[in-house]
Amino acid sequence: MNTTTRDTKDETMTDLTDDRHRGPDFTGRVVVVTGGAQGIGFASAQIMGRGGASVAILDFDKDAADRAVAGxxxxxxxxxxxxxxxxxxxxxxxxxxEVRTTFGDVDVLVNNAGVAGPNRPVWETPPDFMRSMFEVHVMGAYHCIVEAVPGMIEAGYGRIVNVASVAGKEGNAGGGAYSAAKAGLIGLTKSLGKELARKDVLANAVTPGMVTTGISTRSGVSEERNRQLTALIPMGRQAHPDELGQLIAFVASDRLTFTTGSVFDASGGRATY
Ligand SMILES: NC(=O)c1ccc[n+]([C@@H]2O[C@H](COP(=O)([O-])OP(=O)(O)OC[C@H]3O[C@@H](n4cnc5c(N)ncnc54)[C@H](O)[C@@H]3O)[C@@H](O)[C@H]2O)c1
Structure with a gap:
């Protein structure tokens, strides 16, 4: 795959015969992808679905979720x-x-639902916005973990992938609320990984840099801000959602056996640790 020349504009590629959608085997696995109706979550759902998973798309955008499931x-x-x-x-x-009734116990949870927000310094960030970032990225993941983990422990198998951000490792100037919430999600992942380490329930985070999805439009992030953040990427481009989808599918699969409580980078070289 030539990633330097690939088109990063088509975010909803659905050609599952394409090699970019070939991933690990998920036969018999039940997967929940939050925020899976579009963007990164949908890309990972397509790859796991192609691998044989029963995929539940959990999203508050009803129309987009229905479209994703139809696809x-x-x-x-x-x-x-x-x-x-x-x-x-x-x-x-x-x-x-509903997913337990329809498909059975959940084997794989991808906590991917997320939103960004306008660019402003910490001291000018309204408290409601600060809280909302923690509600979605930390509490949202926590609520799903509470539902999924007991069944995973009982089954003696589970994979949890928390989609954080390079912002949670480095801190984006102008994105304090988002960065702090994503750092919180990374901390949660590290604790969870240690707690479940002897149960074959592995919990890891992935940290994208910039990915070409509709999140900026949906979250009111300006074009100028997008350009500033893209300029920080040593590879000089944004990622295609499929590139994240492949990483998430790998971390969500049984090919991963000896890594937990850890963070997989996908920031085009931006992350320094
Ligand atoms: N796109 C990027 O550049 C980038 C970079 C770093 C991290 N991320 C993270 O990756 C994840 C996916 O982002 P994306 O770019 O695919 O975004 P996206 O906007 O394309 O998809 C996010 C999905 O989450 C859903 N969602 C948002 N809040 C929700 C809620 N409270 N409950 C249920 N569903 C909810 C939306 O409806 C949407 O379908 C997010 O957590 C985001 O913070 C994205």
């Missing part, structure tokens, strides 16, 4: 749309009850 089903994957908001514990519980 996955059309390609032969077993797929289910769960209309839920990760910040709402009861809504998450109802969604996991």
């Amino acid at each position: 996955l089903s059309a390609r032969g994957a077993r797929a289910l749309a769960l209309h839920a908001d990760v910040t709402d514990q009861l809504s998450v519980k109802a969604a996991f009850d």
Whole structure:
């Protein structure tokens, strides 16, 4: 694959015959991808669906979730749309009850739902926005972990992938709330990994840099801000969602056996640790 020349504009590529969608075997696995209706989450859902997983797309964008499931089903994957908001514990519980009834216990949880926000310094960040970042990225992942982990422990198998950000490792000037929340998610991952280390339930984070998705538009991030953040990437470009999808699918698979509580970088060389 020539990643230097590939088109990074098509974010919803659904050609599952394409080699870029070939990933690990997920036969018999039940997968929940939060925020899986589009972008990075959808890319990973397609790869795991192609690998044989039953895929539940948990997203608060009902229309996008339904479209994603229609796309996955059309390609032969077993797929289910769960209309839920990760910040709402009861809504998450109802969604996991539905997936357990339809597919069975969850083997793989990808905590990917996320939003960004406008560029401003910490001291000018409204408290409601600060809280909302923690609600989505930390509490949202926590709510899903509470639902998924007991079944994984009982089954003696599980894979949890938390989609954090290079911002959580480095801190983006102008993105304090987002960076702090993603750092919180990384800390949560490290604790969880240690707690589950002897149960074949592995919990890891992936940290994208900039990925060409609709998140900026959906979160009100300016073009200028996008350019500034892209300029920080040594590879000189943003990632295609499939590049993250492949990494997430690997970390979510049984090919991963000796790594937990850890962080997989996908920032095009930006991360310094
Ligand atoms: N795109 C990037 O450059 C980039 C970089 C670093 C990290 N990330 C992280 O990757 C993850 C995926 O981002 P993306 O770029 O694919 O974004 P995206 O906007 O394309 O997809 C995010 C999805 O999450 C859903 N969502 C948001 N809040 C939700 C909630 N409370 N409950 C349920 N669903 C919710 C949205 O409806 C959307 O479908 C996010 O956590 C994001 O912070 C993205």
